[in-house]
Amino acid sequence: MFERFTDRARRVVVLAQEEARLLNHNYIGTEHILLGLIHEGEGVAAKALESMGISLEAVRAQVEEIIGQGQQAPSGHIPFTPRAKKVLELSLREALQLGHNYIGTEHILLGLIREGEGVAAQVLVKLGADLPRVRQQVIQLLSGYQGKEPATSGGPQEGSPSGSLVLDQFGRTLTQAAR
Template identity: 65%
Template sequence: MFERFTEKAIKVIMLAQEEARRLGHNFVGTEQILLGLIGEGTGVAAKVLKSMGVNLKDARVEVEKIIGRGSGFVAVEIPFTPRAKRVLELSLEEARQLGHNYIGTEHLLLGLIREGEGVAARVLENLGVDLAKVRTQVIRMLGETAEVTSGGGSKGSTKTPTLDEFGTNLTQLAAEGKLDPVVGRQNEIERVIQILGRRTKNNPVLIGEPGVGKTALAEG
């Protein structure tokens, strides 16, 4: 699943882990995913939530009202709750239904709304948000984005010409569906994401003999 996540969606998961640490919780629930979606700031989900009057400060207050703070000790690896895992599964379903071969922040938000019973849904309702209208707004914004994209126009100069010349943008290739699916490496991919989400020591190193699947993991 994570191999289909866009760069912004990955950032949401990292921010969700940071929110769990901030609250002293040893889990990532739907509420942390919601805070990650808001905190990411530039994706479709963040824009939709902002348009509906949702901000990070108020959302954090509501989350703490509902679940409080933890003991303060947080393990290095923070697992997803069953509801959060369900949100991730639903986000994949939403992407498929929309005909998208990637999972972006918009799909995570749609999965969050569709799950509908977790702390995140309660937080949004407490903030006066109509969950049905969130979905409508996401679909509308995706339609507007598609229209702008189909309008054409030159790409213009890139901000990272040297990096583009010598490197490969795996995130872009994944979004365009140009990478082969990674099978049987879900645990390894989740482990890499957990390492990337750390505050320190967050540089995963893939070591192994040629042909063992290091490139596949990087693409995943």
């Protein structure tokens, strides 16, 4: 299921599991995925949420208010709830709909919004986020990156090593990594 996920998106899933453990929850729900998206801090999803004034602390506080802490720390594997699995499936649909062959943090956030009924959606609404507006913000951020790519010239963009601001911001140079 995670083969199309970017490194950041995979990190979000790992962070979601950590957030579930921190709250002593023995499942990974949409709320933990939302916490993972914000906790990751660098991807399009985190930037979109941050630009709307949604912080990790505020989301954590809302999750604790709605669900509370679990009784004891879970051990071993923590499964996804059916709703969280649906969000991950919807993230693939969102990616395909946008013509992307990868699943990034932005697609996971779009999946959370499209699902619209989980604890994550409730938390976003409680924090004053209008779900269609969050979606619009993500699309705007994505088109902002794409819009800065050269339209006609095939050469690298001025001041941009790869010629693509999206690659420069979210990619990594394999040559440097190999050194």
